[in-house]
Amino acid sequence: MTVKERLLQEIEQLSDDFLPELLDVVLSMKQRQEDEEEISEEEKANIIQARLEYEAGDYMTLEEFEASL
Structure with missing residues (x-):
């Protein structure tokens, strides 16, 4: 089946x-x-890379982002 x-x-x-x-x-x-x-192949690769970086703790908080502007 x-x-x-x-x-x-x-x-x-x-x-x-x-x-x-x-x-x-x-x-x-x-x-x-x-x-x-x-989604293009390049966009898929960028999404995968971003997820890996996020899971590794490599990201900035909203406060950090706002302070960088």
């Missing part, structure tokens, strides 16, 4: 009360995918 088949099977078993929430989640994921496709 494929993931898509399994997902459809699980959806069929859900109460109708949960379907609007599930639709919101699916639409949100679809939008995120579309947004990511619009």
Whole structure:
């Protein structure tokens, strides 16, 4: 059974009360995918680098940023 088949099977078993929430989640994921496709490779590399620097503690606080202006 494929993931898509399994997902459809699980959806069929859900109460109708949960379907609007599930639709919101699916639409949100679809939008995120579309947004990511619009990002250039250079932008993706910059995002990854920024995340690594943030995780390493290499960032300035809002107060530090405002003081630097």
